[in-house]
Amino acid sequence: MKLEALVNPSVLTQPVYEPGKPIEDVARELGLDPATIIKLASNENPFGPSPLAKAAAVRALDQGELYPDGGCVALRAKLAKVYQLEPAQFVVGNGSNEIIELLGHVFLRPGDEVVMGNPSFAVYKLVTLLFGAKPVEVPLVNHTHDLAALAAAITPKTKLVFVPSPNNPMGTANTEAELLAFARGLPEHVVFAYDEAYAEYLDNPPDLRPLIREGRKVVCLRTFSKIYGLASLRVGYGYASPELASLLNRVRQPFNVNAIGQAAAIAALDDGAFTAKCARENRVGLGQLEAGFKAMGLEIVPSVANFLLVKVGDGARVFVELQKRGVIVRPMRAYGMPEWLRVTVGTPAQNQRLLTTLADVLRG
Ligand SMILES: Cc1ncc(COP(=O)(O)O)c(C=O)c1O
Structure with missing residues (x-):
């Protein structure tokens, strides 16, 4: 055979x-x-990377023989402080790429649809296809995500919608007001994945935490690979309701984020x-x-x-x-x-x- x-x-x-x-x-x-x-x-x-992050990474190597903290407890506690959310609202991944894959594990089955802009970050489509689901690609307007068109592309089969802002590869962004209105208009059966990998480069990054507080099905994705300069250490995270975060945590590998990356990420958050x-x-x-x-x-x-x-x-x-x-x-x-x-x-x-x-x- x-x-x-x-x-x-x-x-x-x-x-x-x-x-x-x-x-x-x-x-x-x-x-x-x-x-x-x-x-x-x-x-x-x-x-x-920031000098503080580098020093923390080197210190973490001293205990390189030990498995990392599988729950990223210290990093999630730090993130909870930064965001004024609960540690249980965070999931940490091997880059935010892993969180995108975890969304696939939790939500996608063959026949499901995933709505995304075109062009936008390639991994949304790759993960969608990997789980046998169907990418529904919506053209951008003026190089920017057309949120009304994304909303119009949603069908009863849609499980996830991805919006990166700023978008890769275009470098364009949507406003906070647009994003909030878009999310509030989504039907109950759709999870909104808002990818803010480049948010730290914006003067006033949109704050979508009100959606989480309202109990909406939203997950925000961030990474230490961009402004924090830690791409090689592979650390990204998502924040959402405790229920959604716990589903994402359930499907990840036990030690998905290495200890050097965790230590560097914690220190990086201190180097504003x-x-x-x-x-x-x-x-x-x-x-x-x-x-x-x-x-x-x-x-x-x-x-x-x-x-x-x-x-x-x-x-x-x-x-x-x-x-x-x-x-x-x-x-x-x-x-x-x-x-x-x-x-x-x-x-x-x-x-x-x-x-x-x-x-x-x-x-x-
Ligand atoms: C929009 C967007 N999201 C997510 C990622 C993934 O970043 P990482 O897996 O390094 O956290 C990238 C990387 O280029 C990106 O451009």
Whole structure:
């Protein structure tokens, strides 16, 4: 019997996530010195982790032989203080990607529908397909989630609706008033997953806690991978009603979040000065990139996040040429935007290198 005959059919058709190219891969493939390569491909923080988080991670290694706290008790207590919610309202994951998968475990069965914008974060669709459910993709309007159209796409089969704000890859956001009204208008059988992976880059991030207090079926997703600079440690979390959080906690692995990541995340929450500085630097960097792209006559999508879409023509070619020159960005073909690149806001020097190298590539 062929192995294939034994496999869950949704696995055979499952698309594969295309991550940003790691520096080491590019160095190996192109014979470049890794130290000369810059990666502006995965919306990471170019300033790294906060010094407090780094020190806490190193301290945690001293007990590397022990299993981590499987309940993330200290981190959930810290988050509860920050949000003025109860620890039982939090679920911590191996990145917020894991929480998206946990939503699939809890809610999705074959035949269910999941409503999402297009383009939006690729993992919503991947998780939907993995559970044999059907992605219902709703086009954006003016590069922004059209919440009325998302609401109109809901059917009796809809289980989940995902709204990231700011949205990846567009960098656009919806307002708090829009999001609250959208959630309050959802039918009882739909769970609203509000993904705020980039919220810390906003001046006034929407606060959706009133929805949770009203007892609505809402889960908010956050991550330590972006402004906190801890992407490699894989820590993300969700907050919701105690009932919803406990369902998500029920389906996760016992030790899904490592101790080094937990320690770093707790310390990172104490370093507000660092995140404030990163948000300020990001605004300056966004301005630097926008001005540079405009000076080259390139179209952009105005962004409020730590990345930016720029229209370069043949995105696949420009991506390859930039890479040969040691600059890794993200081609957007997989998101149905083959003429565009997504670039992460780097340090001022990295941004300048990207602009100069791109000008060089476009001159041919
Ligand atoms: C909108 C959005 N949500 C979630 C994630 C997942 O982040 P992580 O799994 O690193 O927490 C990302 C990562 O790029 C993202 O862009």
